[in-house]
Structure formats: C-alpha cells, structure tokens
Amino acid sequence: MSGVFPINIIRFFLLLLAQVLFFSNIHAHPLLDVYIYPIFILSLPFNTPRWLLMVLSLMMGLSVDFFLGSLGMHGAAALLLGFLRPNLVSIITPKGADFEINPNIYVQGIMWFAIYYSVAYLILLGSYFSIESWGFYNLFWLVIKILLSTTTSILISIFLLYLFTTDKRRRHT
Amino acid sequence: MYNLVRFLLRFWLLILFLSLEGFCFYLIYQNSKFHQVFLYNKANEISGNVYLQYAASKGYLSLGRVNDSLARENAFLREKAMESFIYLKNEEHTITDSTATKLQLFTYKDAKVIRNSVNQSANYIYIDKGASMGIKEQMGVISAKGIVGQVVKVTEHYSAVMSILNRNFRVSAKLKKSNFFGQLFWSGKRIDEVRLEEIPKHVNVHVGDTIVTSGYSVLFPENIMIGRVRKVYAQPEKNFLEIDVQLSADMNSLSHVYVVNHLQKQELEILDSAVINQAKK
Incomplete structure (x- = not known):
C-alpha cells in the first residue's frame, strides 16, 4: 500500500505528457484519435472511493483539455468514466474472485482486461466524441469515428500495459 | 437508520457527479466560442511554452523537408510579389518614377506553427507570433502551398488561428x-x-x-x-x-506559415460603413 501514491502521481504525469505530446500529434486521420490517458483512471486501485475516482478522473480529463484546447470536454467524459468504474468492475468480475488491490493485466488476465477496457473506452470516447462534434458529423460518421478510435486506443493501451506492467507472479516463484 | 445513511451516501455521490458534470458543461459552453479560452491568458502562455519547446525539438527531425519547402516557398514569394501591388494610373500626369505608381496592398509576416490539430471538428493552429509582432485578429494565414486559416485570437507572443479544417471557417x-x-x-x-x-x-x-x-x-x-x-x-x-x-x-505537416496583413483594410472598412449608412437612409 505504501507505493500507491507515488506510482499513481508518476503515472498521471507520464500518461498526460505521452498523450498531449505524442498520441494527440499523430493525426493519422480525422476519424482516428488515439487516447491513452484513461489508463490512469482504469489503473487506480480497486478500493479507491468513488468520490476520489471522480475527482481524479476530472483532474486527468481537465489536464488533457488544458493542453488540447478543448476545455471541459475530456473532463466531462473522464468524469463519467470515473463515476461508472466501480459499477463496471463489479459487473464484469466473477463472484468470489480474489483480486489484488491494483488492476494488473497478469493477475486478472487478458480477457478480463479486454472487456474492462472495451466498455470503459466506449463510455469515454463515445461521450467525448458526441460532446465534441455537437451534431457536426452525421450519425454514421460519428459512430465510425467512435468505433475506429476506440479499437485503436484499446489495442495501443493494452500493448502499453504489457510493456510497462511487471508480472508479480513471476517474482514469487 | 443504517439504510437511510447508505441511501444518503449514494445520493451524495450522485449529486457530486452531477454538479461536476455541470461544471464541465459550463466550461464547454464558455469555451464554445473559443475566444473565451484566451481569458485564461496566463494558462495559455504556459501551455504555449511547453508546445514551443516541443516544436523546437521536433523541428530538428524534419530539417531536410523544411529546407525543400522553404526553397519552393522562396520561388512562390517571388512570383507573388507582383500581385501584392495594385497599379495607380493617373491620366493627367505621366509618372516616370516607378515606385510612385504602385501601392502596396499586402505584407506578409512569417511565423512558425507550434501546435496544430486536425482531429477535432473545430481545429485551431497556434503560431509563435503575437501582438508584440504586429499580429492582429482577422488576419489571413497562408502557407507556401495554399491557404491555412484566419487569426482569431492574439496574445502577447502567440496567436490562435482558426484552421480551414474548422466547422466555423468560411x-x-x-x-x-x-x-x-x-x-x-x-x-x-x-x-x-x-x-x-x-x-x-x-x-x-x-x-x-x-x-x-x-x-x-x-x-x-x-x-x-x-x-x-x-x-x-x-x-x-x-x-x-x-x-x-x-x-x-498539407494541413497535417504545417511548419512555416505567413500571416497576411491587408494594409488598406481600414480604408475599405470606412467605405463599407459608408455604404451601409447609405443603404439605411
């Protein structure tokens, strides 16, 4: 429990910088955005109280907004994700499963993480793009944009998780 | 009693959620005209600085390409120079001095792009010249290859340009x-x-x-x-x-742009308002 604060603070700033300096500068296609900052929200310990989740999500979202010049939009979307995260976790977790405090891709497994990230990114990016476009695109293009961006973001995020997560089980053996 | 407390606790979280969402939508509403975001002048100077450092380090990686485009740009400007002038003909005099026969209409200021977005429905470009270099709102912005947008907000050292890739740009x-x-x-x-x-x-x-x-x-x-x-x-x-x-x-790889300054703008505006006044009578 001792390392929870520093590790999350470091993760906050690293993800923020990676997002605004790299992933938001790729500009591959106007229908394709890559967002990795939700990893911060999804990696917070399971026992984080809901109000703290909401506050931290909002902070992350507004920080991203601050750099991308879209003040409030990522904030609103991230806040929604932070609010719904405890429900999401309890719905997709099998009853009686004994989880560690922190979400870890080696502990919960790739299937659990794939579902966890898919639903979470759909909530976040779906709400973000809906807010951002304000009816500018027609519904078809909006759905295409959400699906394309969500899929790409999930793949890149899970790849990053594998790169930067240590397998705790390996240490025990 | 315990259930009541638990209910209130859940209710309190919902209220917190809704009020924070309300705060976010207030920000979006405030921001929707974009101009207001520049009320946070200081804040933008900070993020502008971060982006300036980033653009400076990124600039090195594309020096070759930039050189090519600058050479092409020079050729383009040479070609354009004649079009920046209108010729004043006066029938009563024959003017021999060639400099007296033309009036400069446009001047160009070069600027560097420090931030560019193309993925939103309202895209903006930030450039590294601001009010201190004579940039004003409502100036056009072009690159060597074509038009880029229009200056919408100016701070001391930076300007925000509404990109052509913006739903409000006409x-x-x-x-x-x-x-x-x-x-x-x-x-x-x-x-x-x-x-x-x-x-x-x-x-x-x-x-x-x-x-x-x-x-x-x-x-x-x-x-x-x-x-x-x-x-x-x-x-x-x-x-x-x-x-x-x-x-x-290529809106995706802008690095150098030119801000267009129309020198006779005020004169045209005087004419404009005179015509509008005439129409009102």
Missing part, C-alpha cells in the same frame, strides 16, 4: 478558369478535402480545375491557391453545384 473562393465564385468550407470527413458551394449549375466544372481565393475579402490576396476539384455533384433538386476540393496545403 471563405469566398473562385474557379480560376471561369471566375465564378462561391462559399468554401470544411465538410469534416477528410483532412485534405473541403467543400465549395454556390457555384451555378450552368458552369462547366471539371475534375482537376484549380480553386483559388476570390480576393473579395480582406483576409487573402486574390489568386492564392486553395486546391483542385476532386468531385462534382449536381443534385437535381438544387440550383447549385456541390464541389469536393482537394486542398493543396
């Missing part, structure tokens, strides 16, 4: 061949494509025709390249053509 454009003009705006589907409308149906438009600025606004000089016709739609229920235009400027 510019008057014409077909170079036939001089018919219409409204040009972004359709939002691709970053290399804009839409030209209000061209009458009887006009012959072919794929590959050049679209340039009309010169009717004070934003851009006449005949600045915008792009080429990619596709023409003639819908039977409409009187006008809808034309997809492939942008000549």
Whole structure:
C-alpha cells in the first residue's frame, strides 16, 4: 500500500505528457484519435472511493483539455468514466474472485482486461466524441469515428500495459 | 437508520457527479466560442511554452523537408510579389518614377506553427507570433502551398488561428478558369478535402480545375491557391453545384506559415460603413 501514491502521481504525469505530446500529434486521420490517458483512471486501485475516482478522473480529463484546447470536454467524459468504474468492475468480475488491490493485466488476465477496457473506452470516447462534434458529423460518421478510435486506443493501451506492467507472479516463484 | 445513511451516501455521490458534470458543461459552453479560452491568458502562455519547446525539438527531425519547402516557398514569394501591388494610373500626369505608381496592398509576416490539430471538428493552429509582432485578429494565414486559416485570437507572443479544417471557417473562393465564385468550407470527413458551394449549375466544372481565393475579402490576396476539384455533384433538386476540393496545403505537416496583413483594410472598412449608412437612409 505504501507505493500507491507515488506510482499513481508518476503515472498521471507520464500518461498526460505521452498523450498531449505524442498520441494527440499523430493525426493519422480525422476519424482516428488515439487516447491513452484513461489508463490512469482504469489503473487506480480497486478500493479507491468513488468520490476520489471522480475527482481524479476530472483532474486527468481537465489536464488533457488544458493542453488540447478543448476545455471541459475530456473532463466531462473522464468524469463519467470515473463515476461508472466501480459499477463496471463489479459487473464484469466473477463472484468470489480474489483480486489484488491494483488492476494488473497478469493477475486478472487478458480477457478480463479486454472487456474492462472495451466498455470503459466506449463510455469515454463515445461521450467525448458526441460532446465534441455537437451534431457536426452525421450519425454514421460519428459512430465510425467512435468505433475506429476506440479499437485503436484499446489495442495501443493494452500493448502499453504489457510493456510497462511487471508480472508479480513471476517474482514469487 | 443504517439504510437511510447508505441511501444518503449514494445520493451524495450522485449529486457530486452531477454538479461536476455541470461544471464541465459550463466550461464547454464558455469555451464554445473559443475566444473565451484566451481569458485564461496566463494558462495559455504556459501551455504555449511547453508546445514551443516541443516544436523546437521536433523541428530538428524534419530539417531536410523544411529546407525543400522553404526553397519552393522562396520561388512562390517571388512570383507573388507582383500581385501584392495594385497599379495607380493617373491620366493627367505621366509618372516616370516607378515606385510612385504602385501601392502596396499586402505584407506578409512569417511565423512558425507550434501546435496544430486536425482531429477535432473545430481545429485551431497556434503560431509563435503575437501582438508584440504586429499580429492582429482577422488576419489571413497562408502557407507556401495554399491557404491555412484566419487569426482569431492574439496574445502577447502567440496567436490562435482558426484552421480551414474548422466547422466555423468560411471563405469566398473562385474557379480560376471561369471566375465564378462561391462559399468554401470544411465538410469534416477528410483532412485534405473541403467543400465549395454556390457555384451555378450552368458552369462547366471539371475534375482537376484549380480553386483559388476570390480576393473579395480582406483576409487573402486574390489568386492564392486553395486546391483542385476532386468531385462534382449536381443534385437535381438544387440550383447549385456541390464541389469536393482537394486542398493543396498539407494541413497535417504545417511548419512555416505567413500571416497576411491587408494594409488598406481600414480604408475599405470606412467605405463599407459608408455604404451601409447609405443603404439605411
């Protein structure tokens, strides 16, 4: 429990910088955005109280907004994700499963993480793009944009998780 | 009693959630005109600085490409120089001094792009020149390859440019061949494509025709390249053509741009207001 604060603070700033300096500068296609900052929200310990989740999500979202010049939009979307995260976790977790405090891709497994990230990114990016476009695109293009961006973001995020997560089980053996 | 407390606790979280969402939407509403974001002047100077450092380090990686484009830009400017002038002819005198016969209409200030976005429905570009270098709102911005946008907000050292890839951007454009003009705006589907409308149906438009600025606004000089016709739609229920235009400027890899300053803008505005006053009477 001792390392929870520093590790999350470091993760906050690293993800923020990676997002605004790299992933938001790729500009591959106007229908394709890559967002990795939700990893911060999804990696917070399971026992984080809901109000703290909401506050931290909002902070992350507004920080991203601050750099991308879209003040409030990522904030609103991230806040929604932070609010719904405890429900999401309890719905997709099998009853009686004994989880560690922190979400870890080696502990919960790739299937659990794939579902966890898919639903979470759909909530976040779906709400973000809906807010951002304000009816500018027609519904078809909006759905295409959400699906394309969500899929790409999930793949890149899970790849990053594998790169930067240590397998705790390996240490025990 | 315990249940009541638990209920209130859940209720309290919902209230917190809704009020924070309300705060976010208040920010979005405040921000929707974009101008207001610059009320946080200091904040933008900070993020502007971060982006400036980032652009400086990124600049090294593309020096070769930038050199090429600068050489091409020089050629382009040489070509353009004549078009920056209008010639004053006076029948009563024969003027021998060649400098006295022309009046400069446009000056250009070069600037570096420090932040560019193309993925939103309202895209903006930040450049590293601001009020201290004489940049003002409502100035046009072009690159060597074509038009880029329009300055919408200026701080001391930075300016925000509404990109052509912005749902609020409108510019008057014409077909170079036939001089018919219409409204040009972004359709939002691709970053290399804009839409030209209000061209009458009887006009012959072919794929590959050049679209340039009309010169009717004070934003851009006449005949600045915008792009080429990619596709023409003639819908039977409409009187006008809808034309997809492939942008000549690569909005994705902008690094050097020019801010256009119309020197006779005030004079035109005086004329404008005089005409409007005349019409009111």
